Amino acid sequence: MKPRILLVDDEENILKQLRWALEPDYEILIAQDEYEAKRIFEIMGPAVVTIDLSLTPGNSQDLSGLRLLEYFLTQAPSTRIIVITGSSDEASSLQAVRLGAFDYYSKPIRLDELKVMIKRAFHIHQLHQRIQQSYPGSAEGFHGMIGKSKSMQEIFRFIERIAASDVSVLIAGENGTGKKLVAHAIHNLSQRKDNPFAAVNCGASPEHSLESELFGHERGAFFGAYAQKRGKLELAHTGTLFLDEISKLTPALQVKMLRFLKNRKIERVGGTQTIDLDVRIIAATNHDLLENNVFDKDLYYRLKLVPLPPLRERKEDIIPLAHYFVKKLCRGRRSPPIMLSPEAEGALLMHPWAGNIRELENLISRAVVLSSHSVLKPSDLGFALNSIPTDVNLKFAKKAIEADFIKKALSKNNGIVSRAAKDLGISRVNLYELMDRYNIQIQEFKISRSSERQQMKTGEVL
Ligand SMILES: Nc1ncnc2c1ncn2[C@@H]1O[C@H](COP(=O)(O)OP(=O)(O)OP(=O)(O)O)[C@@H](O)[C@H]1O
Ligand SMILES: [Mg+2]
Structure with missing residues (x-):
């Protein structure tokens, strides 16, 4: 497969010229304005992009090119971006490089020179990818996900297996637990990784526009359908479609989706032609879909469940x-390194995190922006001093984690103390002592037969 490049320029002539020169070596994507560029970028994820910095010629105040550059880099920091500028535009060229552009090229364009620069951009991108892949546990975690806990480590292994298998997936977890990141990880680990990744938020549009967003429509299908439109399923052909908030699908659309999963064919709204598609579905939900009996069971059981635990269960x-997050934010703002005080760490460990990782990320980012200290204290994180137990310090927090581990081991072993002790690497007597100290009641962990069956269902392997 040829490597993919996105060319953003408002001038048709230049695009034509570039396409002609690059087509033998690359798959060419083209966008003529900011909106189109973002849309194509999100779905196709090109490794290299060229942006013409003056998307509206004659208007030196136009910053859309720089805005796009920043947007692309926040969405996918490893993208290599070459900005193309007017010959007299030194200042914005330098600004672009400062913002993270790979390089800049001043007009007039000499194709052979530009081609060399593009080739180098791809080469660097590839090297970077290779380094990332050879250290899955490196600085960026598992595909941008940090998770040292045993439960997350197990999920990472599960994701790897699922990704390779091409099954349809349902990621279930509370708000902010990382469902979107998991969806991207599955796509990027799959054989579809070089093909489109499209996303639809099922909660964001009313039923009929959601239907046409998913399946597309023919011209004249309904009032306002002035032109034929391809839906996200079609756009995701050979790749992956991420259906966020799938609980918001109406029963009628659930049936349509189920039909697609069964026969891999669609018809556009108002159309008669049947279109064969090869799309992998990854769905996400923050509700229990089997609650209230509104979600189609057949559809539910066709999806492989990836349950993401809330942050409070993986302290x-x-x-x-x-x-x-602190490190990432400091790097992004180019500010000197900031640290967390032991008390601040203690406070973080005690917090319930109803908003999960997103809440943690927001809180840290507010603290890094607002505080002028190089060591953050609980008050910098917005924890009022009187809301923290006075003895919260790292020792206290470690105890909280210890109690947590013990509960997990007991729960895993259905309350059988000898086995839990073995898992924890301590003696039975020692475990009884600790349970006593933390007031842990053994009865809670002797689970009934029916919930045992339930557990096996979610934990079942492929
Ligand atoms: N394991 C993780 N490591 C690092 N960052 C994470 C992790 N999990 C989530 N995040 C970050 O937390 C934020 C929320 O994650 P994400 O959007 O994937 O959650 P979500 O489950 O889709 O949330 P929602 O249900 O609200 O849509 C994002 O900024 C994401 O990058
Ligand atoms: Mg989400």
Whole structure:
């Protein structure tokens, strides 16, 4: 497969010239304005992009090119972006490089020179990818996900297996637990990784526009359908479609989706022609879909469940995540390194995190922006001093984690103390002592037969 490049320019002539020169070596994507550029970028994920910095000629105040550059880099920081500028535009060229552009090229364009620069951009991108892949546990975690806890490590392994298998997936987890990141990880680990990734938020549009967003429509299908439109399923052909908030699909659309999963064919709204598609579906939900009996069971059981635990059930991840966000933010703002005080770490560990990782990320980012200290204290994180127990310090927090581990081991072993002790690597007597100290009641963990069956269902392997 040829490597993919996106060319953003408002001048048709230049695009034509570039296409002619690059087509033998690359798959060419083209956008003539900011909106189109974003849409194509999101779906196709090109490795290299060229942007003409003056998307509206004659208007030196136009910053859309620089805006696009920033947008692309926040969406996919490893994209290599070459900005093309007017010959007299030194200042914005330098600004572009400062913002993270790979390089700049001043007009007039000499194709052979530009081609060399593009080739180099692809080469660097590839090297970078290779380094990332050879260290899956490196600085960026598992595909941008930090998770040292045993439960997340297990999920990462599960994701790897699922990604390779091409099954349809349902990612279930509370708000802010990382469902979107998991969806991207599955796509990027699959054989479809070089093909489109499209996303639809099923909660964001009313039923009939959602139907046409998914399946497309023919001209005249309904009032306002002035032209034929291809739906996201079609755009995702050979790749992946991410259906966020799938619980918001109406029963009628659930049936249509199920039909697609069964026969891999669609018809556009108002159309009669049947279109064969090869699309992998990854769905996400923050509700229990079987609750209230409104979700189609047949559809539900066709999706392989990836359950993401809330942050409060994986306390070991809180501090590594906090450090990760602090570091990332400081790097992004080019500010000197900031640290968390032990008391601040203690406060983070005690917080319930109803908004999960997103809440943690927001809180850290507010603190990094607002505080002028190089060591963040609980008050910098917005924790009022009187809301923290006075003895919260790292020792206290470690105890909270210890109690957590014990509960997990007991729960995993259905309350059988000897086995839990073995998992924890301590003696039975020692475990009884600790349960006593933390007031952990053994009865809670002796699970009934029916919930045992339930557990097997979600934990079942492929
Ligand atoms: N394991 C993780 N490591 C690092 N960052 C994470 C992790 N999980 C989530 N995040 C970050 O937390 C934020 C929320 O994640 P994401 O959007 O994937 O959650 P979500 O489950 O889709 O949330 P919602 O249900 O609200 O749509 C994002 O900024 C994401 O980058
Ligand atoms: Mg989401």
